[in-house]
Amino acid sequence: MNETHKSVQEHYGKILGSKNDLKTKSCMCDQDAYSKEVRDVLPLVADEIIQKSYGCGSPIPPLLEGITLLDLGCGSGRDVFVASKLAGPKGLAIGVDMTEEQIALAKSCQEKQRVIFGFDESNVVFHLGYMENLRDAGIEDDSIDVVISNCVINLSPFKEDVFKEIWRVLKPGGELIFSDVFADRRMPEWAAKNLTLLGECLGGAMYVGDFRRLMGRVGFVDCRHVSVSPLPIDDEEIYRQIGFVSFTQRTIRAFKIEGLEDACEDYGQTAVYDGGIPGLPHFFDLDDHHRFFAGKPKLVCGNTAAMLSQSRYGKFFKILGDIAVHYGAFDCAEGSSSNGHAVNASGQSSACGC
Numbered sequence: 256m257n258e259t260h261k262s263v264q265e266h267y268g269k270i271l272g273s274k275n276d277l278k279t280k281s282c283m284c285d286q287d288a289y290s291k292e293v294r295d296v297l298p299l300v301a302d303e304i305i306q307k308s309y310g311c312g313s314p315i316p317p318l319l320e321g322i323t324l325l326d327l328g329c330g331s332g333r334d335v336f337v338a339s340k341l342a343g344p345k346g347l348a349i350g351v352d353m354t355e356e357q358i359a360l361a362k363s364c365q366e367k368q369r370v371i372f373g374f375d376e377s378n379v380v381f382h383l384g385y386m387e388n389l390r391d392a393g394i395e396d397d398s399i400d401v402v403i404s405n406c407v408i409n410l411s412p413f414k415e416d417v418f419k420e421i422w423r424v425l426k427p428g429g430e431l432i433f434s435d436v437f438a439d440r441r442m443p444e445w446a447a448k449n450l451t452l453l454g455e456c457l458g459g460a461m462y463v464g465d466f467r468r469l470m471g472r473v474g475f476v477d478c479r480h481v482s483v484s485p486l487p488i489d490d491e492e493i494y495r496q497i498g499f500v501s502f503t504q505r506t507i508r509a510f511k512i513e514g515l516e517d518a519c520e521d522y523g524q525t526a527v528y529d530g531g532i533p534g535l536p537h538f539f540d541l542d543d544h545h546r547f548f549a550g551k552p553k554l555v556c557g558n559t560a561a562m563l564s565q566s567r568y569g570k571f572f573k574i575l576g577d578i579a580v581h582y583g584a585f586d587c588a589e590g591s592s593s594n595g596h597a598v599n600a601s602g603q604s605s606a607c608g609c
């Protein structure tokens with residue numbers, strides 16, 4: 256534990272009484288961002304949990320039934336409980352957080368949520384621990400299907416360790432999906448030490464360009480934006496201090512797949528979604544510029560084909576072709592019937608990747 260950890264624990268354990276005490280919207284999620292599945296479960300989650308939840312996005316993906324999911328920095332456990340309901344009695348949702356007060360609250364609601372969800376046994380486990388060292392929390396190599404995190408990784412002084420741990424614990428083909436605050440430049444050192452800015456999830460926000468490089472070093476060479484939205488700073492004092500930085504809230508998806516390439520390459524492959532993912536009969540969005548309509552073949556790059564075929568989404572996709580013949584670079588923006596676009600570090604439109 257270092258000084259940053261201590262300050263963050265103090266902030267989330269003692270200073271913040273509820274989400275109403277936040278000065279900015281950085282730890283708040285727009286309700287429209289939630290999928291219908293998630294919106295249906297949220298009213299079943301106890302109010303004391305909701306009041307102490309500080310997430311900035313909706314990193315809960317579809318297709319959770321029967322899987323093992325890990326939430327890093329789970330706080331009061333809102334997303335863990337939602338995921339546990341969607342994972343069902345054969346699934347397992349694990350939450351790790353370093354703040355005693357938050358984990359105590361989550362544990363105190365475990366039995367109540369089990370009864371509300373109608374499960375014979377709780378399928379939820381909470382650990383007090385650090386996301387930089389998941390071994391101490393007993394999380395083994397290649398043991399997790401999905402890692403989620405909601406407005407937490409910006410708070411870590413050791414971000415590369417966090418992503419190395421995520422890569423270690425995910426099963427091959429496993430999915431990382433997380434929401435966080437990002438900056439359009441490297442944050443000045445003083446900002447990461449300013450307790451208000453840090454606690455509001457601004458001071459430690461990652462610069463998108465450095466994030467992409469870090470992910471590549473760890474193994475996640477192609478990570479995709481699921482959503483990107485601007486985060487305006489309304490608080491006058493905070494704006495005075497840091498208003499020269501443009502912040503965004505982003506939800507990012509990546510897979511533990513060996514051999515992905517650092518750019519989109521054309522092997523002449525197509526993917527067809529069969530419409531079978533529960534709750535998604537019409538289309539599946541891999542990211543903000545890949546919407547797969549049920550039954551409609553779509554040209555894809557080698558990385559997208561690998562993500563769709565080697566992850567748990569694979570059984571709902573038919574991939575035609577392999578990577579035997581290379582046809583040159585693939586323009587993912589061109590090859591998709593776009594429902595949005597990826598935005599790179601400089602705010603320009605890009606194809607795949609963060």
Ligand SMILES: C[S@@+](CC[C@H](N)C(=O)[O-])C[C@H]1O[C@@H](n2cnc3c(N)ncnc32)[C@H](O)[C@@H]1O
Binds near residue numbers: 387411
């Ligand atoms: C902004 S809150 C988000 C909580 C939760 N994800 C939610 O959506 O309500 C940040 C949480 O991350 C936890 N946290 C911060 N750094 C951590 C670390 N290094 N290891 C584990 N938990 C951490 C804090 O204790 C706090 O509960």
